[in-house]
Amino acid sequence: MSRLAASWSRSLTKHGLHPGKRRAPDRVTASDLRSRRESLGEALALASPGLDRLFEIVGKPGCAVLLTDAEGIVMDQRLNDVDEHTFKQWGFWQGTNWSEEAEGTNGVGTCLTEKRRVVIHRDEHFLARNTGISCIDAPIFGPDGNLIGALGVSSARYDQSPALNAMIAALVSQTAQNIEVSKFRAAYPKSRIVMLPGENLEAGALLAVDQDDLVVGASRSARRRYLLGVGGDVEPCLASDLLSDMKSELGFEGAERRAVLQALTQTGNNVSEAARLLRVGRATLYRRMNKLKISTRKN
Template sequence: MGERPGSDHRRLIKQALDDGTGPARSALAASWRRSMSLYGLDPEDRGRAESLTEQQLREARQAMEPMTLAAQGVLDRLFLAVGDTGCCVLLTNADGVPIERRGAAADDEMFQRWGLWPGAVWSEAVEGTNGIGTALAEHRPLTIHRDQHFHTRNTALSCTSHPIHDPMGRLAGLLDVSSCRADATEAMLGLIAAAVADAARAIEAQAFRQAFADARIVLAGDPMERNAAALLAVDRDDLVVGATRAARLTLSITDERIANQLAASEVLGGGGVEADLLEAERGAVRRALALNGGNVSAAARALGVSRATLHRKLHRLGLSGEPH
């Protein structure tokens, strides 16, 4: 898709918006309408991208530090996969500000000129329709390719983004791969989108494991679906203490359910890997009871749990012990 003069790009947007059913039929047209009507932006505004001050960028980095620490290795691997195609990799916060970046030194000047740089503001309210801001506004992965951008000055870019959620399931920012190569094909962008999605899930999973380092981490989704971000954190009493966004959506888990002492068995059921875990737990409880003559209090001490917790386990596992 070739680059168009600014007046042609304005006409393209105006034609889409003059069609009253456009925003209902097209997510892109809906974003263009927000850009023009809600945010009052001009497609032909050729000003430079807004940027945070150095102090503001430091504060933004500090606020996102746990996520960026979890992301370092994933960002490196993603750039190794896409860097040869003339792309840069960005990790942004929830305001659309790049916090971390990976790129080839030879391309730094060009990408900095485009505003694909730490501290730039890529929210939809500032830059109109774009891969970063619109993915955050619509809370979904997407690619904005060249003249799908709202601002004429951004129509040389192709941006593929995927939202990232923190260990509490809240939107934390997103992962973006951007290119300004004119020969970026739909097939290439599709491969990049798959790589970005995998990397985003890996960052979520790593951040979750770091946040719940003392808990047992259980895969909550179907292992065959490769959704490694659907994770639960389970404590020694088999209560759910944390759940990723993917797990929350899959199992209808909320903060309220977790706060009300949600048992892992209540949401995991008894199939697959969890069935094996429950059988192993049943064996451990049986051994503790046997070694302590069926004394529940003594068995609880041996297992390092309270007597009340062990009684809950006995009920859940279909076992019984003498009431001592």
């Protein structure tokens, strides 16, 4: 059975929905919405710049950007003023419930249920009233590896093509990952953040390492890669031991070189900022760069 067919089956048998059912989108109360937004805390503020940047790209063609909590309730949105009335009717607004239980197969709900990026294009939606929209959503995981929400782009354009959906999907995945990184850094402000590349945009792993070289935090991808368990605190362990597999391939110097290059790339070759990211002094970083034969024109 395909994943889409499995979602349709859940919608019909588990959630008891009917494709032809006509009703207005479910919405939570104002007090419930306020409570949910408060529980997300700084996550909303950290996500806001990413929503703005994503909307700058997809907003002109008439798309809406939505951020939901882990239960599929819209927490924030970005949309054009001219589309506001239409989008509100569709349910692209704070407080609307886009869980699979409420709406059947859809971008937000199916993404949260399956904990993966999904593209639900027009008539792939379960409810007939949603078949005029295309939804592209990616999950967002918190610093403890637990699901905290979803980021999505939705459009009611009749000419929204699968090719355009694929391009938007890449942007949504990257933005969701950036939000995860921001949230992870905020959770471990006194730790050095080690970023390990993955095979795709959703697989990058993050480790928080303290001044004693102990791993004190790990993202969902890192927890899965190193069998650290999902949810809760990470049992402290030596980063050097945990990363021994990477060192065996690259050598210790190679692993250090990769970490330095990643920090420089992230900061646009700003050595001072790269040193801050790596939790070392500027002079120390310069010495390591000289030893590793890494040069930069920026100071």
